Amino acid sequence: MKETQETLNFTTMPLISGILLLIFGTFIFIFARWRRNNRRKLVGINEFSCPDRMVNTKGTEKILRFLAIILLLSGFILVTFEALRTEGSARDEVTVS
Template sequence: MIETQETLNFTTMPLIIGVLALIFGTFIFIFALWRRNKRRKLTGIGEFTCSDRMINTKGTEKILQILATVLLLSGFILITYEALRTENKVTTEITAS
């Protein structure tokens, strides 16, 4: 019974951090795309009229997309690494018993 409880405990800190990184990366990426689409529509023309603000806006959107991509990749890598580590730990315990 104790072995079953240990093997079913998949919630670890790297897994939680990986899931949070995926969630925040997705939201940031969607926000950057939403902001770019809003800027290109007729309603966004009133908000983004100055040409000097346009350069800053494009730069901000590019930085947000890069940040979102880094968060998505790091979250995916953390989840994959933790899943492989947990699987290796379980198989090592099973073969050692």
């Protein structure tokens, strides 16, 4: 295999973007679950005492979970396609002995 900058450096922009999307999606999903658990405990009774706020809170948590799932899926797809592209380009290189 030829040792070029392409084969030695696997950190490309789509890979970094995919990893960042996975990280942000995970944090948003964890935050939405944490908020839901706090709302159902005794601590949440004081914070979410008004029924009108409860409806808005449930809607916000649904939107956050949906956004997190979209971020996680797009990050996974970006990382997978970049790994396949890098593997394909490394396989097609000519070896020099």
